[in-house]
Amino acid sequence: MNVGFIGIGRMGAGMAANLLKAGHRVTVYNRTPGKTRSLITQGAYVARNIGEACQGDAVHTMLADDEAVESIALGSGGIVASLAAGAIHISSSTISVALSHHLANAHADAGQQFIAAPVFGRPDAAAAGTLFVVTGGRTMAVEKARPLLEAFSQQIFPISDLPEAASLVKLSGNFLIASAIESLGEALALIAKAGVDRHQYIDLLTSTLFSASVYKTYGNLLADRKFEPAGFAAPLGHKDIHLALAAAEQLRVPLPLASLLRDRFLTLFAHGGERLDWSAIGELATLDAGITAT
Amino acid sequence: MNVGFIGIGRMGAGMAANLLKAGHRVTVYNRTPGKTRSLITQGAYVARNIGEACQGDAVHTMLADDEAVESIALGSGGIVASLAAGAIHISSSTISVALSHHLANAHADAGQQFIAAPVFGRPDAAAAGTLFVVTGGRTMAVEKARPLLEAFSQQIFPISDLPEAASLVKLSGNFLIASAIESLGEALALIAKAGVDRHQYIDLLTSTLFSASVYKTYGNLLADRKFEPAGFAAPLGHKDIHLALAAAEQLRVPLPLASLLRDRFLTLFAHGGERLDWSAIGELATLDAGITAT
Amino acid sequence: MNVGFIGIGRMGAGMAANLLKAGHRVTVYNRTPGKTRSLITQGAYVARNIGEACQGDAVHTMLADDEAVESIALGSGGIVASLAAGAIHISSSTISVALSHHLANAHADAGQQFIAAPVFGRPDAAAAGTLFVVTGGRTMAVEKARPLLEAFSQQIFPISDLPEAASLVKLSGNFLIASAIESLGEALALIAKAGVDRHQYIDLLTSTLFSASVYKTYGNLLADRKFEPAGFAAPLGHKDIHLALAAAEQLRVPLPLASLLRDRFLTLFAHGGERLDWSAIGELATLDAGITAT
């Protein structure tokens, strides 16, 4: 297929490379042009503006936040203004439910299609083509986009006809990870104050009940009490919890654990933790327990 | 070895049977004698009172709660009064940190040894001999008890010289499971109110980020919204969270998520949920969101 | 002084009437014109549009929410577009910190002045001229506006040079009231389940430690378990807690009690409570305790 790809960050670079490997014609666009260089050597075309990335059957976006997606998609000379009728905008960014809904309407009004296709997985999975994709959008559009999505994923989960539902599912996934971090953080504060070794404890947990990689990854970060460099920066984690709470507020769903997570992020930021990995919220229970920083 | 086994419930029956299979001489005791019948056919001797179960190198207890352990261990004619000097009491019950500490002292005063050896795993793992054992106690005592512990477990984690530390670790494990239930409950409330199918959502989660059996087991129970019959009854779950909070209060460790879980159990019980599986606390977020019961 | 008054609701009607009584020349404007009738008989002039209400030394606004203030102040033909250089916009609406800040900038850019002057008190105090006014704005502007503010208040508290600080103080006041409601709600759930009479209990509290009118008013509503008709509707209370949390998020201030209140409102709304008085959030502890509705 002939597809544009906008947003060549750590995730987008791997996804676009896999689209090329799968034989698609890929035209890349990034605000900071330097980042597209390696993809060009792999066969990508370069767009000088958003419009040039919107000339194919579809355009894929992988951007940092609502603001970036809004400006790229809805601004003058943006995707809605540039895409052909019937073409598809596939958005893999983690964005708000409200924006997802708004984009669906804007594309529909322009005779275009919109799929929210957020992904689970880290940059290494994007590079390896082993992401998981959740899709929200009309079945016909998802089927049309399937060859693209398969290029970088090991499995596709069509979760709803509504794009915003997929965005919500993605947000809920990050809420679940942050919850696991919080629970590990409280458990570690408790056993550490009783004199149990933190690493031995995490080994025990992850050899038994909690073998999932989420517990291994974050359990070890928390046992090490080392949150730099950030794999996933705390402000991004906060953003997702914020968006989950915003969606919950609209839907009238009280989420006390999500509120606790939100307060953890604010405490972290109030003490200068913006540059840390988001798992640093799990250290706060230890500090509250009066165990001094290493 | 020559070992007594007190407490032939669903867990204890499997553990004692594995001790027999491993060739140990096992003398069983249970308040309700009928439950020992099947073990007798497997070669077990029967004690008519606690004292008769305390004539060997060690006595193992697997009882419901603090009250049961206290009466069996510390009552007149109980374990402390009956065990030979140097013999070991191995306690696999999930009990309070305070009682664990108290038993260690009582046995030491009587020249006996005490190991807290709580286990992770359900009755099927007890029967299969694939439990995980966490031990708290002096290395020498743990080493002496090792042939017994190995009979029913796949791995032994010596976590501390102090029995109470092992009790705390066990409590913290149940806190972590309950936390996972709460987080799944909130996530399900959120996505269900947005129209996403609960089972599809759990399939997605457990195929991707959350492959641990805890998430599979409880995710499916929560998606089914079916909490009877109870695999692990809610009052037992409440007891463990209560004991974790009690230990945390002594240690001066604030645990906001554990407090939330405690309130969930109280709400459940205030509405007649004592007979349900403990995962029913994860349904409360759905009810708070105004989604009616099935 | 020559002053416009926009927003003739239950509060605004009393405030404007007091401006007339104090001898000011008052030109009123309301979207629904019928509401201005009674003020006309008291001597008010009527503006046919926003611009006509902006011809004097100052214009006072008393509107429902951010949306209303934004459209009246910033829309085409709105206050910023109409007010003379040097004239003052006095805003008594309870609005977000962000909008308060934005208005201050917009008026400054237009060479006008802006004061946030939120009030504490109910419609009867507005009618009696016994409100309390908190002001945020430059001292010179506040002093110039003082004769107007004095017309309907018993005391003026200049809290900051920054309008948004006064808006925040107003929001924090409603947070404190909602907190008192929550604490009363929990206490009532507890003592009622133990068999103590709810009215006797409130009598005791308000005769002793908690004589403030907030505790009397809401304590009696909670003891009566009667939340209709609404004195202050729950969605308005929710809006203020939402705005307090939004300001706290910007300022990096974790507020766990405010988060609890937010969840209470969401639970209330998820069960159809939008039409109730905001004190109905205090009934939720009683329902969680399994005490059935009257």
Added chain:
Amino acid sequence: MNVGFIGIGRMGAGMAANLLKAGHRVTVYNRTPGKTRSLITQGAYVARNIGEACQGDAVHTMLADDEAVESIALGSGGIVASLAAGAIHISSSTISVALSHHLANAHADAGQQFIAAPVFGRPDAAAAGTLFVVTGGRTMAVEKARPLLEAFSQQIFPISDLPEAASLVKLSGNFLIASAIESLGEALALIAKAGVDRHQYIDLLTSTLFSASVYKTYGNLLADRKFEPAGFAAPLGHKDIHLALAAAEQLRVPLPLASLLRDRFLTLFAHGGERLDWSAIGELATLDAGITAT
């Protein structure tokens, strides 16, 4: 009447003095005998042991906690063992609901009467005879004790026939005060981080909506950020919240705000705050917001 008085601390001293002023025959007992000296000069008799304080129509106790009351009332040579049939034990200590219930039974079994008569008010009110008394107990017993209670109180509230109900009401009162402290603490963190002066803010609040003395007393302590010397020490506050939660757990009443308060106390103690006034929990929101200690 002929009455014993056990527990001559800061509260008891004032209460006993007022009993003397009202013309009663008072026999005082205190573990540390020195404290009774001033009462002797006012006409009190001194008991050399608990039994000697139990020879009259009634004995009044005003002690620190459950442990003290249990040992004085239920120990060998204690009140239950010493009081005449038909005589009354009036307990003004703040104790657990469970102990209150237990004492009622113990006294009934001994043919004696028991009233829980906790008081609201500080030492100065005890000295001035202006306490508020809440009574739990049989009407006949309360009426008989009334001349004693009137000696040191301005009003008596018979709240229930059950002593434990009065104990619960007392605990709930301290919960409400701690809740007010928490809410003030969060509000102050919020407005202070926005640059508003803390004292000006408390002046505003207590001149308007929150004129109750609780808000004045604690609002000023919080604005001063000065928590020494302690008027009511934090461990006592923690004890009462702990007892309220224990009662709530028995009654199946979830109290999320009380859980938050409990965690605040634990955080305070984990950082060495045992010697501070209990209002120091209200400073924690400020510290969480990253505002450094003065």
